[in-house]
Amino acid sequence: QQQVKQSPQSLIVQKGGISIINCAYENTAFDYFPWYQQFPGKGPALLIAIRPDVSEKKEGRFTISFNKSAKQFSLHIMDSQPGDSATYFCAASLSGSARQLTFGSGTQLTVLP
Amino acid sequence: GAGVSQTPSNKVTEKGKYVELRCDPISGHTALYWYRQSLGQGPEFLIYFQGTGAADDSGLPNDRFFAVRPEGSVSTLKIQRTERGDSAVYLCASSLFKNTEAFFGQGTRLTVV
Numbered sequence: 001q002q003q004v005k006q007s008p009q010s011l012i013v014q015k016g017g018i019s020i021i022n023c024a025y026e027n028t029a030f031d032y033f034p035w036y037q038q039f040p041g042k043g044p045a046l047l048i049a050i051r052p053d054v055s056e057k058k059e060g061r062f063t064i065s066f067n068k069s070a071k072q073f074s075l076h077i078m079d080s081q082p083g084d085s086a087t088y089f090c091a092a093s094l095s096g097s098a099r100q101l102t103f104g105s106g107t108q109l110t111v112l113p
Numbered sequence: 114g115a116g117v118s119q120t121p122s123n124k125v126t127e128k129g130k131y132v133e134l135r136c137d138p139i140s141g142h143t144a145l146y147w148y149r150q151s152l153g154q155g156p157e158f159l160i161y162f163q164g165t166g167a168a169d170d171s172g173l174p175n176d177r178f179f180a181v182r183p184e185g186s187v188s189t190l191k192i193q194r195t196e197r198g199d200s201a202v203y204l205c206a207s208s209l210f211k212n213t214e215a216f217f218g219q220g221t222r223l224t225v226v
Contacts, residue, residue, distance in 0.1 A: 036217075043117070043220050045216075100158045100171075102158070106153070
């Protein structure tokens with residue numbers, strides 16, 4: 001199965017709070033798990049990515065947690081800011097590459113000032 | 114330019130017409146990808162080029178869709194006999210090599226009336 005399931009569909013967080021978005025996948029052959037941020041009228045932009053040989057990756061305020069046995073991964077945004085308000089997509093692919101990415105359905109994040 | 118450029122930004126066409134969507138990748142990027150994003154959904158893979166050849170066209174929905182990249186740089190996505198269901202944002206992305214980060218353009222919003 002190639003499906004990637006993402007939740008929640010929308011999320012409202014107060015400024016300074018933690019935003020958490022979850023994804024689950026079925027294909028155990030996936031070996032590259034990126035998160036993309038998309039603003040209205042723009043293309044997706046790579047935020048952070050992880051490969052299954054590590055359980056966590058942190059870049060600034062953004063952290064990916066990866067649970068290989070549960071086939072789940074999540075994005076945590078610490079100290080959320082109004083400028084983080086965007087749509088976030090998780091994705092997965094084979095062969096560690098950006099080709100033929102399978103995207104989740106997206107989470108619309110709103111950070112209130 | 115510095116990023117992936119797609120033209121036109123918006124295209125409105127009548128059902129049954131032929132359309133061409135253009136993608137200028139980042140200079141020097143060998144890999145190029147086309148994705149389609151319907152409203153409220155994540156992007157769906159269409160086709161991947163490595164150099165001039167279509168290395169993977171498994172995402173093209175039917176034979177009305179075709180893409181070329183004759184000189185290994187600019188790519189054109191061609192849609193024949195357009196249908197209302199083809200209405201979506203068509204995204205192009207490029208990466209230096211097939212296993213490196215992919216950068217997306219802003220997309221072409223196609224509306225078939």
